[in-house]
Amino acid sequence: MTLKRAAAITGIAEMRPRKSAEGLSTLGIWADVSRDAMRDAGLAPGDIDGLLVAPPIVDMVAMWPSHFGEYLDIHPRFANVVDLGGASAAGMVWRAASAIQSGLCRAVLCVSGEASDVETFYAPRARRPSMQLPMREFEAPYGPMGVNSGYAQIAMRHMHEFGTTSRQLAKVAVDQRTNAGANPDALYRDPITVDDVLASPMIVDPLHLYEIVRPCTGGAAFIVVSPDLARSSVQTPVWLVGAAEATRGVMLAQVPSITTSPIADAAPRAFAMAGVTPADVNLVSVYDCYTITVVVTLEDAGFCAKGHGGPFVEDHDLTFRGDLPLNTHGGQLSFGQPGLAGGMSHITEAVRQLQGRAGDRQVRDCELAFVNGNGGIMSEQASLVLGV
């Protein structure tokens, strides 16, 4: 069974990230981007018969799909929460395609976002780990800095095993900032250098401030439709041509090797379904909560050999004009990370680029994109190949 060309994305919408909620509500953000995505796709509310939502990190309540369906007055026949952390957005694409392929529905609205800011994000009430989790019993007493410390531990071990350097990691943030300079919607647009990154405060060794995402307010939606709806779409359909998922536990102490992620399992299967290789890809749009995430992703997805990610990002131009355009919207590091909608941005950007709607940062002849969603501490991975 394959999901190759089983469905296509025909509409997207994304709110410009902002540093505070400015009175917006999560449901209001979801409604705004959903309306815009329906308009973009040329669909009416009555056309939407599937709904997938990724829950807001700062407001985990029960039955989000029903609350939102009510708010939007839609009546999906297929409705679910997808909670794979930052991989939720990429996970939604193939779940929607699978539901469409099985005949459950024809047009699936996928939405995420939240009204958040740094204070809300770090409020002890919002971040209180469940008393039932082993992480709470065996890790929290030792003072982890949220997931920051986990990615820092991955980076530290990666440096030990492979000789990866802070300058190499910083290059990811620098190139993505160059991309953000061409994206009017990005939160941070002023150019930075490798030295700027290394001069930013050390937060959690070896990661500096400019290597770490910041919580913000925002949201995004996209609509996945059946092939018949795709063919009559007002927009160029962006087809799902490859998809695979892989997961592991969230607690790093339980993981056999923290420098290799489940992407090493998922990405090759996604490429195989698509019948292409990393060398065929025109755009890389991959989850970037930290600089190290991108380096590990490029290795595990097969863009370079394991352990060579540091030299690889140093040797390649990752800007939209470069030989390997990567996170051309600026990535979450510069565009912003509005909760799980941060992972939506890699999909919306891939769709824009593939449709030729990326404006000043348009990658020339962009026909095939690799998208990866990453959740937890590299624990959830959803790899996609999208094409026109």
Place this chain on the structure above:
Amino acid sequence: MTAQPGKPLPSPSAVSQPFWDGLAVGELRVQKCDACGRYVFYPRPFCPHCLSDSLTWTPLSGRGRVYTYTIVRRAMNPAFTADVPYVFAIVELEEGPRLPTNVINCPPDAVRVEMPVKAVYDKVTAGIALLKFEPA
């Protein structure tokens, strides 16, 4: 590090109580599967490798190496603010299991990956000791 209001403390379950009871008397005990011989950490009601229900609490040496670490320079939980910078690490015990911990009794900048360490039992309340490590 010291016990302060607001720092998370373990709430042992029936399954994990023997682990914490061991630490409280200065002994590191980890479950070992009687059927397949593998260590099981964190504590579980059965062996996740072979599903055997027969696990025996086994004393370990308390010696290991730093598998990885980071230095936390800004506390996320305000209760840890007085402790920064501190080392949040994963130690691999010489018997194999890895666990989250702190490396203490040395300057944070002196910690290295693969550095040999040994167990320290940090009694944070009357009934709870946390398992930390110091240079061996």
